[in-house]
Amino acid sequence: MAATPQKPAAATPRRKVSRHRGEGQWAAGHHTPLNGNEQFKKDDDGLNVRTRIETIYSKRGFDSIDPNDLRGRMRWWGLYTQRKPGIDGGKTAILEPEELDDKYFMLRVRIDGGALTTRQLRVVGEISQEFARGTADLTDRQNVQYHWIRIEDVPEIWNRLEAVGLSTVTACGDTPRVMIASPVAGIAEDEIIDGTPALEEMKRRVLGNKAYSNLPRKFKTAISGSPVLDVVHEINDVAFVGVRHPEHGPGFDLWVGGGLSTNPKLGVRLGAWVPLDEVPDVYEGVLSIFRDYGYRRLRTRARLKFLVADWGPEKFRQVLEDEYLGRTLVDGPAPDQPVERWRDHVGVHRQKDGRFYVGFAPRVGRVDGATLTKIAELAEAHGSGRVRTTVEQKMIVLDVEEAQVASLVEGLEALDLTARPSTFRRGTMACTGIEFCKLAIVETKQRGSQLIDELERRLPDFDEPLTINLNGCPNACARIQVADIGLKGQLVLDERGEQVEGYQVHLGGALGLEAGFGRKVRGLKVTSDELPDYVERVLKRFQDEREDGERFAVWAARASEEALS
Numbered sequence: 001m002a003a004t005p006q007k008p009a010a011a012t013p014r015r016k017v018s019r020h021r022g023e024g025q026w027a028a029g030h031h032t033p034l035n036g037n038e039q040f041k042k043d044d045d046g047l048n049v050r051t052r053i054e055t056i057y058s059k060r061g062f063d064s065i066d067p068n069d070l071r072g073r074m075r076w077w078g079l080y081t082q083r084k085p086g087i088d089g090g091k092t093a094i095l096e097p098e099e100l101d102d103k104y105f106m107l108r109v110r111i112d113g114g115a116l117t118t119r120q121l122r123v124v125g126e127i128s129q130e131f132a133r134g135t136a137d138l139t140d141r142q143n144v145q146y147h148w149i150r151i152e153d154v155p156e157i158w159n160r161l162e163a164v165g166l167s168t169v170t171a172c173g174d175t176p177r178v179m180i181a182s183p184v185a186g187i188a189e190d191e192i193i194d195g196t197p198a199l200e201e202m203k204r205r206v207l208g209n210k211a212y213s214n215l216p217r218k219f220k221t222a223i224s225g226s227p228v229l230d231v232v233h234e235i236n237d238v239a240f241v242g243v244r245h246p247e248h249g250p251g252f253d254l255w256v257g258g259g260l261s262t263n264p265k266l267g268v269r270l271g272a273w274v275p276l277d278e279v280p281d282v283y284e285g286v287l288s289i290f291r292d293y294g295y296r297r298l299r300t301r302a303r304l305k306f307l308v309a310d311w312g313p314e315k316f317r318q319v320l321e322d323e324y325l326g327r328t329l330v331d332g333p334a335p336d337q338p339v340e341r342w343r344d345h346v347g348v349h350r351q352k353d354g355r356f357y358v359g360f361a362p363r364v365g366r367v368d369g370a371t372l373t374k375i376a377e378l379a380e381a382h383g384s385g386r387v388r389t390t391v392e393q394k395m396i397v398l399d400v401e402e403a404q405v406a407s408l409v410e411g412l413e414a415l416d417l418t419a420r421p422s423t424f425r426r427g428t429m430a431c432t433g434i435e436f437c438k439l440a441i442v443e444t445k446q447r448g449s450q451l452i453d454e455l456e457r458r459l460p461d462f463d464e465p466l467t468i469n470l471n472g473c474p475n476a477c478a479r480i481q482v483a484d485i486g487l488k489g490q491l492v493l494d495e496r497g498e499q500v501e502g503y504q505v506h507l508g509g510a511l512g513l514e515a516g517f518g519r520k521v522r523g524l525k526v527t528s529d530e531l532p533d534y535v536e537r538v539l540k541r542f543q544d545e546r547e548d549g550e551r552f553a554v555w556a557a558r559a560s561e562e563a564l565s
Contacts, residue, residue, distance in 0.1 A: 024216070024296030034297040037174070040068040041214045046076030046173050053077065054155045062103040062151050071097055076175060076213065078108040078168030079154070082147055082436045089434055089441035089501060090491055092473070100438045105149040107132070108171040109161060113181035113199055114142035114389035114396075120164045121387055122376040127157055128369025136372055137445075138365040140429055140478060141220075142180050142389040143171065144372075147436050169208050174215045176206045176287060180231050182224035183388035183396050187351045192242035193225035193250035198279035205280060212287055216294035216302040219287060220259070223252070223279070228340045229512045232391055234258050234266045235482065237304040238286045240279055241335045251275045253335055256286055256316060257308025260476035264517055265305040270317040273332020285324035289316070338512050341465040341551075344392035346426055347419055348405055356400045360412050361421040364430040364448040364470075365393030374415055382408040393429045423466050424455040429479075433472035433489070440472030442489035442501040447528055454532035459539060466552055468535065470503070481517040482509040484552045485535060492525045502527040507538070507564055508556030519556060521564050538564060 022030040024038065033039040049069050057065050065074075070081065084102040087095065109124060116124070124144055128136040131153045132146035139145055149157070161167060170176055179199055186194040202221070206212045222231040225242030233239035233255055240252035252274045258267030274282050286304075295301045308316055321328050346359040362371075379387055379397045382404040388396040395417075400408055409419045418425065428451065431437070433444030448470045455462070469483035480486030486509055492502030504525050506518030526534045541563045546555050556564065 022297065023301070024298075025293050026296075027292040030296070035299060037072065037299060038296050040072045041174065043068070044073065045210055045213055046073040046175070047169075047208060047210060047213050049073040050077055053151065057151050058153075058155050065151065067098075070101075073173075074105075075172035076170055078110065078171030079149070080106045080108075080172060081438070082106050083434065083438045083440070089489070090499065092434075092439065092441050097438070103150075104147065105151065105154075106432075106436060107146045107149045107154070107157065107168060108139075109144045109146070109166055109168055110171040110178040111142050111144060111166070111389055112179045112203055113185065113196070114183040114391075115181075116387050116389070117164075118376040118379050118385050118387060120166055121379075122373050123160055123164045124166070125369040125372030125374075125376065127160055128372065131157055132369065134368040134370065136367055136369050137432065138362060138367060138389055138393045138395065140365070140391050140393055141178050142183070142391060143178055144389070145432070167207070170213065172218075174217050176212055176215070176219045176221060179203065179221040179223065180236070180391055181222070182226040182230050183390045184226065184230075184345055184349075184351075184357060184398075185224070187353070187357060187398060188226060189350055189352045190227055191225050191352070192227055192244060193252070193276060195223040195225050195240060195242070195252070195276070195279070198240070198276055198283075199223055201280040202283050205284060206287065212291065215287075215291050216296045217299065219290055219304065221283070225250070225252070227336065228338045228343045228345075229335060230343045230345065230391070232479070232482075232511055234511050234515050235260055235264075235479065236267060237290065238283060239267060240274060240283075243273065243333050243335050245273045245330070245332050248273065248275065248330065248332075251332065252279060253332055254282060254329070256313075257305045259303050259305040260479060260481055261303075262474050262476075263300075263305075264476065264481045265309060266515055266517075267305075268308060268313045269334060270313050270320075270329070271331055272317060272329035274329065281325060282320070282329070285320050288324055289319060293319070341513070342426070343512060344390055344394045344426065345396055346394055346421060348409070351399070355398075356402060356405050357396050357398045358400055358405065358408055358412070358419050359390070359394055359396040360417045360419040361394050361426050362417055363425065363452065364428055364445055366445050366449065371415055371417070375412075375417070378408065378411045378415075382411070422452075422456050423462055423464065424452045424459075424468070427466045427484075428452050428468045428470070430470040431472050431478040433470075437472055439475060440489065441491060442472050442503070442528065444470045444472045444478070444489065447531070451532055451535065455535060455539075458532070458536050462539060462543075464552065466539075480506050480509075482511045482515070483518065484508065484510070484556070485538070486518050487531070490525070492527055494527050494529075500527050500529075503531065505534075505564075508553040510551075510553040513551070514553070516553075518553075519564075521561050524561075524565055
């Protein structure tokens with residue numbers, strides 16, 4: 001039988017072949033600038049902008065500033081343009097940068113480890129009063145932020161800061177940002193190990209060093225030998241956490257790849273124990289991996305957390321050991337769970353030398369220059385020459401003799417800076433918000449302060465540790481995902497159907513004790529005006545339903561959506 005003729009096969013469409021651009025990793029040979037940020041960094045190192053600020057912009061004024069310097073390289077010296085007054089949150093994502101820009105700057109003073117002498121604090125306060133209209137916010141990364149800074153005044157501000165050993169170098173930008181550390185390093189009675197020598201060497205190696213001044217994006221660092229885990233190590237790019245090795249003694253457990261913003265990830269342990277004298281080498285190794293292998297093609301993936309998520313901790317450790325250290329790291333234990341529920345060092349605590357330190361709480365990090373100078377004077381009047389800032393927007397006076405403690409506490413109270421705060425004063429923090437930030441959608445600082453007052457009035461006996469974090473936008477500068485009650489600013493509809501300022505609610509986030517991200521209840525949003533009523537309602541339900549000793553975060557994870565609404 002003759003074979004049945006076959007129908008000719010249809011031609012397969014030819015797929016267009018394009019060369020994969022990769023992720024912009026230098027170590028993979030992808031050096032071509034792939035976005036505008038990478039281009040302006042290639043054109044000129046951000047550190048070089050200081051000369052132009054000093055010789056051109058400060059003399060010719062705001063309008064003389066090159067746009068790539070204004071919205072790019074000036075961050076390498078701690079300068080961001082602030083939000084033009086009167087622009088509501090609905091226009092944040094609509095207007096062009098030049099429409100949002102005011103002709104004034106936020107200037108961030110980096111305070112590594114939160115360490116200040118009273119002389120330095122006095123200078124910080126004086127600069128605030130003379131050049132920043134009194135502004136001087138404490139951040140949750142131990143810095144101080146000024147607002148209303150004129151470009152004409154920047155060189156003089158630098159001169160005054162640097163005269164007392166402070167700086168704004170790489171306080172912003174695609175750089176190694178401020179290195180946060182335990183504010184009671186070297187003085188706390190319960191300290192496992194003092195990381196200060198390593199911190200100082202890390203600063204010496206990288207600050208102002210052009211080998212590390214062009215990273216894919218910002219790089220956040222933490223080191224602490226405190227058993228209370230007081231530097232939010234889980235949400236830093238690299239963190240060194242104090243531990244005791246059963247054979248080698250005190251050292252640090254190495255964590256990498258933490259970060260929040262719109263794609264939050266908790267850091268992961270590499271399982272490596274690092275002795276104090278090796279911390280700077282390991283730090284440079286992790287930093288160099290980020291520089292060389294970090295993703296530069298898309299800004300939205302240009303943080304170390306994405307590389308760590310793709311590689312996994314085993315590969316990351318192997319590359320660190322093989323390509324950057326040339327040696328194998330020692331395996332080590334994980335940190336113990338902290339016993340303390342609060343990690344802010346507020347209150348009166350004995351130092352290892354027999355003196356005391358006194359931690360106190362401003363309102364949501366909002367202080368002013370006059371207050372800072374008064375804190376310096378008050379500390380000196382009580383025999384102290386050292387103060388500290390914390391990652392919870394708090395401050396500490398160190399080295400106080402026992403006989404001076406009560407008087408110091410009384411003096412702080414007179415400044416509305418309490419060492420005996422309510423749960424709500426102690427546990428509430430807020431980002432800059434729409435008052436000054438170009439990314440913000442809602443107000444935060446004033447709203448947070450008002451919330452404290454309302455909750456103190458309505459729930460005067462509530463004394464369970466609790467964190468309430470307010471953020472003006474989705475970027476999580478105030479760590480909303482890891483708060484007991486995290487409030488993400490957005491526009492919401494009120495009962496009349498009108499757009500007003502409000503918040504999406506995250507409930508039950510935590511760091512330290514069973515770290516995890518807060519729960520979002522479907523459709524749960526509150527207006528700013530409704531916020532006190534909502535928080536009061538949820539906390540009363542918690543009090544009614546909690547089991548003996550149960551933390552808010554644990555209750556929120558098991559509670560019904562009705563109880564959380």
